[in-house]
Amino acid sequence: MDTTRLAEGLHDHTAALAGAVTGADPEAHVPTCPDWPLRVLVGHIGQAHRWAASIVGSGPSPVPDPFDADPGSPEKWSDWLLQGAAELEDAVLAAGETPVWTFFGPQPAQFWLRRMAHDTTVHHADAAFATGAAFEVGPDLAADAISEWLDILADPATATLNPAFAQLRGTGQTLRLAPEDGPGWLITRTPDGVRWTHATSPADTTLAGPVRDLLLVLTRRLPADRVRVTGDHTLAEHWLAHTAA
Structure with a gap:
């Protein structure tokens, strides 16, 4: 942007x-x-x-x-x-x-x-x-806010700023954020930290809804039930519990 x-x-x-x-x-x-x-x-x-x-x-x-x-x-x-x-x-x-x-x-x-x-x-x-x-919020601004937050979570320095973010490491578990328009975001939890890309690939859990609501759920301003959660609900809950902004 x-x-x-x-x-x-x-x-x-x-x-x-x-x-x-x-x-x-x-x-x-x-x-x-x-x-x-x-x-x-x-x-x-x-x-x-x-x-x-x-x-x-x-x-x-x-x-x-x-x-x-x-x-x-x-x-x-x-x-x-x-x-x-x-x-x-x-x-x-x-x-x-x-x-x-x-x-x-x-x-x-x-x-x-x-x-x-x-x-x-x-x-x-x-x-x-x-x-x-x-x-x-404009959809373009909300989408960039999501990308920026994922950039922060993916940076190795972030876990040193907030130990909770270190809990986002994983063994390949995937989450997808699926807005109503656009490809959305595919997040992978690796042993070295969070990785993400724009993609429509299937994931272990998917959060789908308006990009405004996805941003507010991702930043813990709205509860997860404001969007549609499919797949592994436990994985979604763990992610949200460790990414409060």
């Missing part, structure tokens, strides 16, 4: 998240982020955008604590969120193809635009579910 579309997705979902929380109680519980009130969810997004922008512009810095973020008063949340997204886009465009630090080694600055666009999309869903607002 190109930089223009990722930036569009970042801004669209930042604005939609801001709209979803407008007028809401800052201390309202976020069901899909059970340890966070709404103010922490908002703070995390604006904080993460600024943190990623600083990495692109100045190099790595410690991962910030969402509870330390200060989004300001609720009536200023929208402007604060949109400013952070703009700072990130500006930093990425200024960096161009210059490699920057990431958890997975040096990569083009677009890595952080993609990471934050998809993180914001999922957290937009969190905000919408918490406040009763509508949530929609």
Whole structure:
């Protein structure tokens, strides 16, 4: 996905998240982020955008604590969120193809635009579910979010960041994510970690449904019964239990 579309997705979902929380109680519980009130969810997004922008512009810095973020008063949340997204886009465009630090080694600055666009999309869903607002995502953006998450899970460094991900290793078990349009994703659990490709091949277990719902199930924002699960249900349950995002 190109930089223009990722930036569009970042801004669209930042604005939609801001709209979803407008007028809401800052201390309202976020069901899909059970340890966070709404103010922490908002703070995390604006904080993460600024943190990623600083990495692109100045190099790595410690991962910030969402509870330390200060989004300001609720009536200023929208402007604060949109400013952070703009700072990130500006930093990425200024960096161009210059490699920057990431958890997975040096990569083009677009890595952080993609990471934050998809993180914001999922957290937009969190905000919408918490406040009763509508949530929609473009099929192309949802599909790229799935591919990006699988890229992260397949990187050897990921298991060092979260030990639960090491449990995704296997002996050739396969899972297929089958959207209503497109070939979907075939995931193979190998002794060396997760591997994936776009394919329509049969798998030990298949999750099928709209790409929006597949993304939200994969990121544990919706229960598995929101999509059709066929084949080895235990394999699907194990995967979802060890891939919370």
